[in-house]
Amino acid sequence: MAPLKIYNSLSNTKEVFKPIHKDSVGMYVCGPTVYSNVHLGNVRTFMSFDMIFRYFKHLGYKVRYVRNITDAGHLEDDSTEDKISKKARLEKLEPMEIVQQYTVDFHNILEKFNFLTPNIEPTATGHIVEQIEAIKTIIDKGLGYEVNGSVYFDVVKYNKDKHYGILSGRNIEDMITNTRELDGQSEKKNPQDFALWKKASPQHIMRWPSPWSDGFPGWHLECTVMSTKYLGEQFDIHGGGMDLKFPHHECEIAQAEACNNLAPVNYWMHANMLTLNGKKMSKSTGNNILPNEIFDGSNALLKKAFTPSAVRFFCMQAHYRSILDLSSDALEASEKGFNRLMEAIALIPELKSAKMSTFDVSAWKDKCYSALNDDFNTPILIAQLFEAVKQINLMSESKASLTQTDLDNFIKAIHAFVFDILGLEKAGSISQTQVLEDVVHMLIKMRNQARTDKNWALSDQIRDELAGYGVQLKDGKEGTTFSVN
Ligand code: AMP
Numbered sequence: 001m002a003p004l005k006i007y008n009s010l011s012n013t014k015e016v017f018k019p020i021h022k023d024s025v026g027m028y029v030c031g032p033t034v035y036s037n038v039h040l041g042n043v044r045t046f047m048s049f050d051m052i053f054r055y056f057k058h059l060g061y062k063v064r065y066v067r068n069i070t071d072a073g074h075l076e077d078d079s080t081e082d083k084i085s086k087k088a089r090l091e092k093l094e095p096m097e098i099v100q101q102y103t104v105d106f107h108n109i110l111e112k113f114n115f116l117t118p119n120i121e122p123t124a125t126g127h128i129v130e131q132i133e134a135i136k137t138i139i140d141k142g143l144g145y146e147v148n149g150s151v152y153f154d155v156v157k158y159n160k161d162k163h164y165g166i167l168s169g170r171n172i173e174d175m176i177t178n179t180r181e182l183d184g185q186s187e188k189k190n191p192q193d194f195a196l197w198k199k200a201s202p203q204h205i206m207r208w209p210s211p212w213s214d215g216f217p218g219w220h221l222e223c224t225v226m227s228t229k230y231l232g233e234q235f236d237i238h239g240g241g242m243d244l245k246f247p248h249h250e251c252e253i254a255q256a257e258a259c260n261n262l263a264p265v266n267y268w269m270h271a272n273m274l275t276l277n278g279k280k281m282s283k284s285t286g287n288n289i290l291p292n293e294i295f296d297g298s299n300a301l302l303k304k305a306f307t308p309s310a311v312r313f314f315c316m317q318a319h320y321r322s323i324l325d326l327s328s329d330a331l332e333a334s335e336k337g338f339n340r341l342m343e344a345i346a347l348i349p350e351l352k353s354a355k356m357s358t359f360d361v362s363a364w365k366d367k368c369y370s371a372l373n374d375d376f377n378t379p380i381l382i383a384q385l386f387e388a389v390k391q392i393n394l395m396s397e398s399k400a401s402l403t404q405t406d407l408d409n410f411i412k413a414i415h416a417f418v419f420d421i422l423g424l425e426k427a428g429s430i431s432q433t434q435v436l437e438d439v440v441h442m443l444i445k446m447r448n449q450a451r452t453d454k455n456w457a458l459s460d461q462i463r464d465e466l467a468g469y470g471v472q473l474k475d476g477k478e479g480t481t482f483s484v485n
Pocket residue numbers: 030031032033034040041042043044045240241242243244271272273274275280281282
């Protein structure tokens with residue numbers, strides 16, 4: 001079978017994946033800036049990396065997946081105010097209340113979409129000390145300079161030995177020519193220079209002491225510091241949305257090169273955008289749909305509600321490097337496809353017959369792996385899954401089956417591709433609430449048994465301990481019911 005190839009945005013080619021440490025993968029993905037609810041565009045990017053994380057795990061790699069939470073330093077475009085600070089000021093809340101609210105929202109949404117949790121989820125505010133140390137190193141190397149309490153990265157000086165623009169295919173001369181910044185308007189030496197540390201204005205609420213001023217770190221720096229802290233000065237994969245390639249990731253490369261004199265990342269991966277009405281889904285323009293508006297069908301653009309798995313299937317039907325446009329019709333088509341897949345999977349255990357099918361399970365499985373090994377090509381994988389659906393339906397209609405070995409193999413493979421790697425959930429799979437309800441019913445049954453046995457101590461214990469969890473039992477003519485307060 002072909003080895004796993006990954007499209008590396010640094011070389012703009014598909015390269016065979018060779019991890020730095022045998023059998024291990026270190027992967028960093030830029031996380032959300034937690035100042036508002038995540039929209040489906042954000043989710044799509046994280047979902048692509050969730051699938052990639054799942055595939056590496058499936059292949060048996062020991063993966064350390066780090067996805068940060070940006071809770072400081074991300075400046076509002078054309079402003080000197082941090083996005084979280086601004087929101088906190090407008091809503092008259094503590095910045096950490098904003099951070100808490102939207103971090104919880106982010107986790108809730110990802111849980112609904114059946115995401116796996118990363119191994120480390122570091123926050124920018126938890127790494128201020130490390131960021132200050134990195135700035136000192138960059139200044140010592142002569143690549144950072146202080147002006148009025150803020151520190152900037154000297155892009156022009158860096159570019160004398162290295163290439164600022166290596167990732168996004170730009171060169172500094174063009175960037176300089178294309179910048180129209182009026183002289184004297186900025187305290188930076190060159191318009192391309194970016195902030196490592198910003199002095200906080202008196203009204204700026206988020207501030208930390210540093211050798212230069214009371215201020216806050218630059219957004220690009222947090223990712224350099226957190227990725228290298230947990231994955232090493234050089235690590236395997238760095239991911240994020242396409243829109244982060246420049247300047248965010250370009251700056252990350254420059255900072256890491258400045259600190260460690262090493263290219264930090266072997267494979268840069270960029271996920272493409274989810275669009276709505278042909279335009280990028282975005283927080284700032286308001287052109288977005290929130291996942292909860294899809295689950296309850298409350299968004300006027302949708303004709304109905306859709307389950308997280310139908311939406312996840314819709315996302316997985318596109319390659320992560322392709323643009324995907326969201327519409328009610330497209331979601332409906334995906335939902336139909338998803339249901340067809342689930343119905344076919346449900347038929348597999350019934351395929352018992354003496355008549356043998358000609359379906360070659362092992363060749364089919366190879367095709368599925370080839371798709372995934374070709375830069376995680378989920379649409380091709382899904383096309384293969386529909387080939388399997390066709391075969392299952394044929395077998396079911398003609399009462400044909402597979403040998404027991406092939407059938408076992410097939411069931412294992414389908415489960416791996418559909419549930420473990422694509423991360424889909426069976427329609428109607430039991431929710432946590434349902435599980436808890438079932439458990440309470442089981443305890444009620446045990447209590448009834450205890451009462452029949454006149455074991456009053458045990459029956460009281462069950463009632464009292466459930467009450468301790470807020471579950472009140474009510475004994476009535478119809479038996480025992482419960483309520484939760
Ligand atoms: P942010 O919270 O704005 O820093 O964005 C979090 C992640 O979502 C980043 O990786 C962005 O590249 C990604 N992202 C933002 N908008 C979209 C979109 N419309 N489609 C896909 N990914 C997006």
